[in-house]
Amino acid sequence: FKSEITIDATQKGQEISPLQYGQFIEHLGRAINGGIYDEHSKLSDSNGFRMDVLEKVKELRTPLLRYPGGTFTKIYHWQDGIGPKASRKKRKNLIWGGVEDNHFGTAEFIAYCRKIGAEPFLVVNMATGTPEEAANWVEYCNGTTDTYYANLRRKDGFEEPFNVKYWGIGNEEGAEPDMGRHQDLDVYIKDTWQFVKMMKLQDSSLKLVLVGNSEDLHWSRTVLERLGPVCDYLSIHLYSIPADTSFSSLIQSIDHIERPLTQVDSLLAATPVKVENFSRWYRFPARSGPIKIAVDEWGIWDINSGKGKGAYNLEYQYNWSHALGVATFLNLFQRHSRSIGMATWAQTVNVLAPIMSDSAGSYRQTIFAPLKAFRDYAGQYNLPTQTTTHESSPGIRAIDAASSRSADSNQIILTIVNRDLDHAAEAIVHVKDQQRNQQRVTLKQISYTGKSLYGVNSATNENTVIKTEIKKNVDPASFRIVLSPASFTVIMLN
Numbered sequence: 001f002k003s004e005i006t007i008d009a010t011q012k013g014q015e016i017s018p019l020q021y022g023q024f025i026e027h028l029g030r031a032i033n034g035g036i037y038d039e040h041s042k043l044s045d046s047n048g049f050r051m052d053v054l055e056k057v058k059e060l061r062t063p064l065l066r067y068p069g070g071t072f073t074k075i076y077h078w079q080d081g082i083g084p085k086a087s088r089k090k091r092k093n094l095i096w097g098g099v100e101d102n103h104f105g106t107a108e109f110i111a112y113c114r115k116i117g118a119e120p121f122l123v124v125n126m127a128t129g130t131p132e133e134a135a136n137w138v139e140y141c142n143g144t145t146d147t148y149y150a151n152l153r154r155k156d157g158f159e160e161p162f163n164v165k166y167w168g169i170g171n172e173e174g175a176e177p178d179m180g181r182h183q184d185l186d187v188y189i190k191d192t193w194q195f196v197k198m199m200k201l202q203d204s205s206l207k208l209v210l211v212g213n214s215e216d217l218h219w220s221r222t223v224l225e226r227l228g229p230v231c232d233y234l235s236i237h238l239y240s241i242p243a244d245t246s247f248s249s250l251i252q253s254i255d256h257i258e259r260p261l262t263q264v265d266s267l268l269a270a271t272p273v274k275v276e277n278f279s280r281w282y283r284f285p286a287r288s289g290p291i292k293i294a295v296d297e298w299g300i301w302d303i304n305s306g307k308g309k310g311a312y313n314l315e316y317q318y319n320w321s322h323a324l325g326v327a328t329f330l331n332l333f334q335r336h337s338r339s340i341g342m343a344t345w346a347q348t349v350n351v352l353a354p355i356m357s358d359s360a361g362s363y364r365q366t367i368f369a370p371l372k373a374f375r376d377y378a379g380q381y382n383l384p385t386q387t388t389t390h391e392s393s394p395g396i397r398a399i400d401a402a403s404s405r406s407a408d409s410n411q412i413i414l415t416i417v418n419r420d421l422d423h424a425a426e427a428i429v430h431v432k433d434q435q436r437n438q439q440r441v442t443l444k445q446i447s448y449t450g451k452s453l454y455g456v457n458s459a460t461n462e463n464t465v466i467k468t469e470i471k472k473n474v475d476p477a478s479f480r481i482v483l484s485p486a487s488f489t490v491i492m493l494n
């Protein structure tokens with residue numbers, strides 16, 4: 001089987017937001033307590049951060065960390081998570097079960113972000129919280145005046161503001177279960193507007209993520225029309241939920257995400273960027289740049305595998321097929337980088353996670369490999385890429401590809417998933433590029449394969465994913481590569 005991939009490198013390409021490679025943590029099961037945080041473990045530092053886990057999270061090089069939920073935000077009151085730990089209130093986690101002792105709260109989250117080099121992204125409670133409570137959190141985090149909440153932060157030992165720039169207002173607000181109370185879109189819009197005003201009056205520089213919906217375009221369109229002047233990012237959640245445990249249904253569930261993503265892209269493109277007369281009425285500026293999509297939760301809920309453990313059975317063991325799914329997802333996001341401003345994988349440790357831990361240690365799951373590979377190797381500008389390929393099974397394109405260039409234009413990077421489980425794929429790649437015309441270039445091919453399609457890593461065996469590298473010289477105008485069955489490959493041309 002022969003595929004052809006044509007890359008147009010004659011143009012600069014579309015900038016890929018670095019925030020596309022974000023992560024999410026939530027007070028859900030063992031994601032935070034018993035995951036990234038455990039005050040009683042010998043493996044933790046004096047902050048209570050599990051050091052073995054921290055090292056692995058650092059390897060993921062995430063630029064953005066979203067917290068504290070998720071659905072959990074609907075019952076979260078930030079003041080429970082500040083001040084001396086011994087006096088913090090214990091609460092039932094009414095959403096996900098168990099008891100939340102709130103020992104990991106705002107300051108611990110900020111400290112964690114600083115340790116991993118990520119921008120903090122906080123989500124406020126608009127279900128059982130108030131606009132005033134949210135605005136007070138903004139003052140606690142970012143305030144510089146001699147006022148109550150900024151002083152409370154100082155009293156807690158933090159003289160300097162935390163400078164949290166990214167704030168989500170609510171989460172999946174149209175959803176009815178649990179504490180949801182915004183099924184009426186009009187109520188949601190009016191409430192959000194009140195949150196926006198209160199929060200922006202505290203700090204007008206905030207970048208706001210408002211709740212959209214990739215399945216309910218009427219909802220998203222109305223948010224853009226009525227809240228567009230203050231909406232920096234429109235949040236959508238994109239989970240793959242395969243219909244059954246077969247590889248084709250996993251890949252189809254991810255390929256099908258192209259449709260809602262394209263529809264939301266089109267909605268954004270149809271929304272005017274200019275905001276007229278805003279400053280006449282409001283004492284904070286309107287949004288400046290274009291509205292972008294925040295895929296602030298994405299991932300794979302393999303609910304039909306029946307193998308999840310822990311709270312809500314969300315502790316999955318991801319196998320090699322899931323890693324190929326993650327690489328496919330990341331190619332999809334890269335191709336949509338014109339409209340995606342941020343994306344945060346849900347989640348980070350134990351729950352729907354690339355990293356698993358128990359009291360004895362931690363390990364990387366198979367999906368860790370593609371998450372890390374894109375962060376390590378993908379370029380900063382997406383290049384138009386055309387692929388012709390065969391169907392490896394009904395409805396599944398064998399080859400899924402995206403390409404990018406580095407910021408200095410010295411490197412072209414191709415990320416390719418061969419979703420054909422039975423055949424190696426031969427691909428002829430053509431790079432249209434004046435800079436490299438008629439020169440031979442160095443090609444580095446980094447290939448990732450799994451020991452078996454359903455192979456998983458475990459605490460005692462982290463070797464399911466096999467990484468190999470080759471180097472050769474090629475003519476970029478047309479060269480041949482071979483991709484192993486069920487593989488993910490990064491090609492770098494220098």
Ligand code: AHR
Nearest residue numbers: 069070071072171172346
């Ligand atoms: O990531 C787990 C949950 O999935 C989040 O809390 C919720 O927003 C989503 O439905």
